[in-house]
Amino acid sequence: MSNPAKKDQTQELIKETAKNLFFVKGKFDATTQEIADAAGVNRTLINYYFRSRDNLIQIVFDEAQKVEQDKSKIIQNSDMLFKEKISLFVESSLSTSLQYPYLETYIVSQINKGNCHQKDIEEDVLKTLYKDIETEMELGNIETMKPVQFLLNMISLLVFPSAIRPLLMENLMIDDAEFDKIISERKEIIINMLFKK
Structure with a gap:
C-alpha cells in the first residue's frame, strides 16, 4: 500500500527541483533525466507523478x-x-x-x-x-x-x-x-x- 504523505513529498521534491533548475540556475532545457538526477529520484517517477516533462513544466510555469x-x-x-x-x-x-x-x-x-x-x-x-x-x-x-x-x-x-x-x-x-x-x-x-x- 502506497504512503500518501511520501507521494506528496516526492511530488513536491520533483517540483521544487524543477523550479530550482529553471528559475534559480536558469537551465530551461533541463531534461527529465537531469531533473530526476538533481532530485535524487528515478526518472520514471516524473512520468508517474506528472505524466510528462511538458506537464511538469506547465505546472511549474503556472x-x-x-x-x-x-x-x-x-x-x-x-x-x-x-x-x-x-x-x-x-x-x-x-x-x-x-x-x-x-x-x-x-x-x-x-x-x-x-x-x-x-x-x-x-x-x-x-x-x-x-x-x-x-x-x-x-x-x-x-x-x-x-x-x-x-x-x-x-x-x-x-x-x-x-x-x-x-x-x-x-x-x-x-x-x-x-x-x-x-x-x-x-x-x-x-x-x-x-x-x-
Missing part, C-alpha cells in the same frame, strides 16, 4: 505566474499611500529576484514560445493605477510623464538586472553572492529614482 500575480495584487488590493504601495511592490519583486533569479527570463521565454500567459493585471485596475500615478504627478511627487512611462521605468529598474544576470556578472566581473548583494541594495535606489519626494 506556479511561476502565480508568484508574479501575487506581487501585482500588493498594488491592486492595498489601502496604503501610493509611495508605500510601490515600495512594498519593489521590495517584494527584489525578494523574488533573489529567490528565483531567472523567473522573469523564464516567463518571457515561455511567452515567446507561444505558451499561454494570463495577464497579471486587469484593465480597470490598470486605469486606477494610471489615475493614482497622475495624482502623484499633480502633487509633485513624481516627474511628469505618461503614466505608462512611470510603469516602464519601475519594471525596467526591477527586472532588467535579473533578466541579463549572466551577462552582467561576466562583464562586471562579479560572482553570484556579490550580484545578490547588489540586488538586495536596490530598493532605496529604485524608490529614489521613481519619486522626487
Whole structure:
C-alpha cells in the first residue's frame, strides 16, 4: 500500500527541483533525466507523478505566474499611500529576484514560445493605477510623464538586472553572492529614482 504523505513529498521534491533548475540556475532545457538526477529520484517517477516533462513544466510555469500575480495584487488590493504601495511592490519583486533569479527570463521565454500567459493585471485596475500615478504627478511627487512611462521605468529598474544576470556578472566581473548583494541594495535606489519626494 502506497504512503500518501511520501507521494506528496516526492511530488513536491520533483517540483521544487524543477523550479530550482529553471528559475534559480536558469537551465530551461533541463531534461527529465537531469531533473530526476538533481532530485535524487528515478526518472520514471516524473512520468508517474506528472505524466510528462511538458506537464511538469506547465505546472511549474503556472506556479511561476502565480508568484508574479501575487506581487501585482500588493498594488491592486492595498489601502496604503501610493509611495508605500510601490515600495512594498519593489521590495517584494527584489525578494523574488533573489529567490528565483531567472523567473522573469523564464516567463518571457515561455511567452515567446507561444505558451499561454494570463495577464497579471486587469484593465480597470490598470486605469486606477494610471489615475493614482497622475495624482502623484499633480502633487509633485513624481516627474511628469505618461503614466505608462512611470510603469516602464519601475519594471525596467526591477527586472532588467535579473533578466541579463549572466551577462552582467561576466562583464562586471562579479560572482553570484556579490550580484545578490547588489540586488538586495536596490530598493532605496529604485524608490529614489521613481519619486522626487
